[in-house]
Amino acid sequence: MNNVIAKSKDVTLLEILDRVLNKGVIISGDIVISVADVDLIYLGLKVLLSSVETMEKLRGSPFISPMQEAK
Amino acid sequence: MTRQQFVYLYCVAGREPELKETEGLSKDLCVVCHNDLYAVACKVEEEEFGQEGLKHNMADFEWVKAKASAHERIIELVMADTDVIPFKFGTLFNTNDSLKAMLEQYGDEFKMILGRLEDKEEWGVKIYCNPEKLKANLGNNDSEILKIEDEIKSSSVGKSYFLKKKKDELIEKTLNERINECGQESFKLLKELSFEARINRLLPKEVTEREDDMVLNSAFLVDREEVGDFQNMVDTLRMRYEDKGLFIDRTGPWPPYNFCGLSREKVQNE
Numbered sequence: 148m149n150n151v152i153a154k155s156k157d158v159t160l161l162e163i164l165d166r167v168l169n170k171g172v173i174i175s176g177d178i179v180i181s182v183a184d185v186d187l188i189y190l191g192l193k194v195l196l197s198s199v200e201t202m203e204k205l206r207g208s209p210f211i212s213p214m215q216e217a218k
Numbered sequence: 219m220t221r222q223q224f225v226y227l228y229c230v231a232g233r234e235p236e237l238k239e240t241e242g243l244s245k246d247l248c249v250v251c252h253n254d255l256y257a258v259a260c261k262v263e264e265e266e267f268g269q270e271g272l273k274h275n276m277a278d279f280e281w282v283k284a285k286a287s288a289h290e291r292i293i294e295l296v297m298a299d300t301d302v303i304p305f306k307f308g309t310l311f312n313t314n315d316s317l318k319a320m321l322e323q324y325g326d327e328f329k330m331i332l333g334r335l336e337d338k339e340e341w342g343v344k345i346y347c348n349p350e351k352l353k354a355n356l357g358n359n360d361s362e363i364l365k366i367e368d369e370i371k372s373s374s375v376g377k378s379y380f381l382k383k384k385k386d387e388l389i390e391k392t393l394n395e396r397i398n399e400c401g402q403e404s405f406k407l408l409k410e411l412s413f414e415a416r417i418n419r420l421l422p423k424e425v426t427e428r429e430d431d432m433v434l435n436s437a438f439l440v441d442r443e444e445v446g447d448f449q450n451m452v453d454t455l456r457m458r459y460e461d462k463g464l465f466i467d468r469t470g471p472w473p474p475y476n477f478c479g480l481s482r483e484k485v486q487n488e
Binding site for chain 1: 230282283286287289290303304305306307309320324342418421425426469472473475476478479
């Protein structure tokens, strides 16, 4: 049971990261974090959370083909 | 020695947030008011968020985790008081004045977005699939698969080998069809109860650390009055799919990260 709870917490953290790092209003502040830096976030995630292929998979197309990912 | 500081923007609101219970959060949290908009921000050190420091920190998962979680918590805190436009992680300004200039420049758009988001909540819905369970369920219900199984029983060794291969292919195809059907059905039914809906990329198992596969990752902007109906619909779908090896997971309410307009393209074009 504890294991299940711990896992669901991980997913929530993942959801937080997925939203906070990838969504929300994107505006050029004075200091612009370039695309390269955003990729660095993934580098960090990739190294610590998953395998090398993850990034490719993360960028893969949705399973449900008729619907496109929102921009 | 003076150390340079930046202004880190979390979110913009149309009403002044009270910011109660800031315990454990940044001590430098502040509200910058301009053009009838309230920006919730905090001072950060150049050492940490400057080009060099950031590059270093972004590769440190523990740092990213702590900062991203704080980003989320602060926006949720504001969200308890008023509707918010959440900003992406790491939106930085040199001074409060340049933040105000941004509030001036995008003021009309922010007000329009806030009007659209009024009394609405973002909810996340994901569907996970346990392929083995779904496969077992398919075998008992699909007439074509049952037919092949019958043929295999009454076939020679050679022929049954090919029939088994055919059966596996059929199962794979039916499996994908069933996943698509359930995904589309739930997305459609939940969309009908929402103001807006989005489908996002799927996250792989290595990242979700679940044993089943994510087959739908969606987000919905739901009117507060409709949230009850929306949740009931998720429960209905969960019961409907339970025996089929599909699990439907709901999270929220989230700040409306997926529905705050002002797309990347638009900003870049300006």
